[in-house]
Amino acid sequence: MDLKGKKVTVHDMCLRDGMHPKRHQITVEEMVTISKAMDEAGVPLIEVTHGDGLGGTSVNYGFPAASDEEYLTAVCKEMKNAKVSALLLPGIGTVDHLKMAVDCGISTIRVATHCTEADVSEQHITMAAGIGGLDTVGFLMMAHMIEPEDLLVQLKLMEEYGANCVYITDSAGYMLPDDVTARVALARAELNPETEIGFHGHHNLAMGVANSIAAVAAGANRIDGSMAGLGAGAGNTPLEVFIAVCDRMGIQTGVDTFKVMDIAEDLIVPLMDHMVRVDRDALALGYAGVYSSFLLFAKRAAEKYNLSSRDILLELGRRRTVGGQEDMIEDLALDMAKEHGTI
Ligand SMILES: C[C@H](O)CC(=O)C(=O)O
Numbered sequence: 001m002d003l004k005g006k007k008v009t010v011h012d013m014c015l016r017d018g019m020h021p022k023r024h025q026i027t028v029e030e031m032v033t034i035s036k037a038m039d040e041a042g043v044p045l046i047e048v049t050h051g052d053g054l055g056g057t058s059v060n061y062g063f064p065a066a067s068d069e070e071y072l073t074a075v076c077k078e079m080k081n082a083k084v085s086a087l088l089l090p091g092i093g094t095v096d097h098l099k100m101a102v103d104c105g106i107s108t109i110r111v112a113t114h115c116t117e118a119d120v121s122e123q124h125i126t127m128a129a130g131i132g133g134l135d136t137v138g139f140l141m142m143a144h145m146i147e148p149e150d151l152l153v154q155l156k157l158m159e160e161y162g163a164n165c166v167y168i169t170d171s172a173g174y175m176l177p178d179d180v181t182a183r184v185a186l187a188r189a190e191l192n193p194e195t196e197i198g199f200h201g202h203h204n205l206a207m208g209v210a211n212s213i214a215a216v217a218a219g220a221n222r223i224d225g226s227m228a229g230l231g232a233g234a235g236n237t238p239l240e241v242f243i244a245v246c247d248r249m250g251i252q253t254g255v256d257t258f259k260v261m262d263i264a265e266d267l268i269v270p271l272m273d274h275m276v277r278v279d280r281d282a283l284a285l286g287y288a289g290v291y292s293s294f295l296l297f298a299k300r301a302a303e304k305y306n307l308s309s310r311d312i313l314l315e316l317g318r319r320r321t322v323g324g325q326e327d328m329i330e331d332l333a334l335d336m337a338k339e340h341g342t343i
């Protein structure tokens, strides 16, 4: 595979997706220290918000250490070259959150929906695209759940609303490289040539780097990852590893490989409350195609009702649950506990 000379924009997720394994408790000071180090290493784009995006602060999704406004204000003003993005899930985040994030200094907004529900992004994408100079991205989650042709229809909707970049998001870390190739290659062939294509991976089957390279080979030019993989489930594509592989392959990221290795090792690993790795439950997420953010919810429910967290995750996969159904996890555990006589 000759990808020499190809340019890829990497986008770091540890200060947003990494909020999930941290139960949204990364402090403003930690965000500033880490984002300054990434800026210095040449990381071009850094995402900052509650793990579930703008407005995620709630009983359902968890209360963070600081507000999105505090995080964004503190990080944006320290950046010399790096740009800051925010994630927004319509229904959780509102247009007022979007305006607030723009006022704080973000340059990218990523509007995320389940892969079959691009139509709910219309208002937010249209509004964002109307704000001069705002990089507007559509982000389709759980993209393994539908066929490439059906995903294309949804990606086209986001493009029509005004997104200048659209993402294929493997929220469950379920995809294998051929799944990524099929989706990205079809999107690249059918979307407007000027529309950028991104891939967001999770490492639950340890495929994050291989899948991201497959995405680049098929035509993606933005790749998400996070330092030391800090992210939901077994984490995101470990960005320092992806950057080292790109170096070896001659793919240009503009990022200093040794500096990101140091950030991962010296700043991110010590920040972890538990090792973010492919443990039994994270592997079950990838194996069964379950939303990675469900991991800690399932572990908590398993402990409360004396069940196996893997059994809960496998059942969530059988029921084809999707992001936003976090409150079903406890209901399901309660039913399972009654059935198994553990309560
Ligand atoms: C809100 C989710 O954490 C978004 C995401 O990163 C994914 O679907 O993956």
Ligand SMILES: [Mn+2]
Pocket (backbone or CB within 6 Å): 017, 171, 200, 202, 231, 232
């Ligand atoms: Mn994610």
